[in-house]
Amino acid sequence: MTRIVSGFAGSLALQVPKSGTRPTSDRVREAIFSALDARDAVRGARVLDLYAGSGALGLEAASRGAASVTLVEKSAAAAAVCRRNAAAVTRAAPAASHPTVDVRAASVQSALASVSGPFDLVFLDPPYDLPDAELLGALQTLVPLLAEDATVCIERRTRDGEPTLPDGLELLRSKAYGETAVYYAVPA
Numbered sequence: 001m002t003r004i005v006s007g008f009a010g011s012l013a014l015q016v017p018k019s020g021t022r023p024t025s026d027r028v029r030e031a032i033f034s035a036l037d038a039r040d041a042v043r044g045a046r047v048l049d050l051y052a053g054s055g056a057l058g059l060e061a062a063s064r065g066a067a068s069v070t071l072v073e074k075s076a077a078a079a080a081v082c083r084r085n086a087a088a089v090t091r092a093a094p095a096a097s098h099p100t101v102d103v104r105a106a107s108v109q110s111a112l113a114s115v116s117g118p119f120d121l122v123f124l125d126p127p128y129d130l131p132d133a134e135l136l137g138a139l140q141t142l143v144p145l146l147a148e149d150a151t152v153c154i155e156r157r158t159r160d161g162e163p164t165l166p167d168g169l170e171l172l173r174s175k176a177y178g179e180t181a182v183y184y185a186v187p188a
Contacts, residue, residue, distance in 0.1 A: 002014045002016050004059060004089065005026055008093055012088060015081045016081065029056060029060055032153060032182055045119075047061045047121045048142075049069060052103075053082075057125060059101070068102070069086075070119075071101065109138065118146060122142060125154075132160075143169060149187075151185075152185040154185065155180060157181070158178070158179050
């Protein structure tokens with residue numbers, strides 16, 4: 001079961017698409033947000049969650065105080081799950097801290113061409129079979145949409161190695177959690 005780990009929607013169970021996605025485990029999500037909280041990267045942030053799947057990463061950020069979240073998911077079925085999960089999380093929000101959540105059923109490249117930044121926090125958790133060149137292309141398109149002090153979190157299979165970063169992004173740190181590796185990048 002996937003759930004929101006902390007914040008106003010803590011313990012809320014999230015729906016997961018029946019196929020085609022690989023939800024980030026609660027353990028890895030908790031570790032990601034611990035690192036982000038240490039950087040004060042979540043509260044008040046404009047968040048972009050690419051390859052959103054169930055929307056768990058972006059919605060976790062909403063629960064922890066992000067101002068707005070945009071979930072991007074190409075699969076229509078998964079985007080519908082994102083919408084239901086977003087509705088459940090925003091219903092749980094206190095009136096004083098009601099985040100805006102936008103779900104876009106679109107490819108990452110199409111969404112990046114139509115969203116307007118700057119974004120403070122970006123999650124990329126692409127399918128494991130996504131070619132490196134496609135991930136690099138998404139990162140190149142993303143760079144001009146980043147805030148000056150943005151954080152970009154890229155989740156991949158550990159054995160796939162460090163992603164190639166485009167000009168304008170530099171690796172801050174990485175951490176492996178079993179078969180999952182998370183790379184934190186910042187504007188160069």
